[in-house]
């Protein structure tokens with residue numbers, strides 16, 4: 001059920017948004033923070049709150065509108081998500097023309113622009129007027145991992161809310177437990193299981209994801225050494241079983257290429273690669289490097 005409770009922590013932020021939803025919600029909101037998954041959850045809950053049909057606490061999670069938002073089928077909710085790609089002026093024009101249409105289901109329309117820092121300057125300028133004086137029914141939710149990359153003229157038009165950084169840093173034991181099914185699937189050469197395991201990793205907040213990829217590289221180094229027949233103390237003893245299995249089914253040369261590929265992937269993740277892109281990289285690309 002869609003609700004503010006689906007985002008852990010952030011009590012003050014959730015309370016102020018909840019309050020704004022019952023009093024007067026700003027028409028243009030900028031949510032910032034470096035936890036992409038948290039921003040995505042929060043923007044969806046907030047969109048549901050704006051579109052919710054209940055008079056009481058919003059989003060109620062139960063009305064038809066809330067359920068349509070949850071199902072991703074609300075006709076008056078537009079989500080722009082270009083992942084790590086630049087958002088160009090064409091997209092801004094599309095947003096404007098969609099917003100010219102009055103809402104179909106209720107009396108409000110919401111546009112969510114994820115990774116708004118990727119709006120190029122032309123697109124930001126094209127949206128300025130829309131953000132400053134939206135039609136009375138139109139609401140904008142921008143989410144940005146790097147809000148400072150937005151033009152000041154855009155930022156100044158938004159009510160700003162910041163997500164707290166995710167508190168917990170993954171311990172090596174926790175990260176190893178998350179990686180174990182993935183490495184086992186690679187060692188077994190099972191692409192479908194690799195995908196399932198990689199999808200599980202998608203939910204890790206970005207900051208923790210970088211630590212996770214670092215540990216994956218260390219485990220790959222262990223596997224390379226084992227594949228070369230070297231017996232040294234492993235960097236990641238928690239994954240000893242998986243790296244040994246990997247060294248038996250994938251050659252050292254290919255493991256080295258995966259190691260380098262994870263390096264490149266780390267760069268992409270730190271530049272806000274979408275979770276789906278990462279899953280694809282850890283599945284199709286790694287499978288190709290290892291086995292084709």
Ligand SMILES: [Zn+2]
Nearest residue numbers: 052060063066
């Ligand atoms: Zn509702």
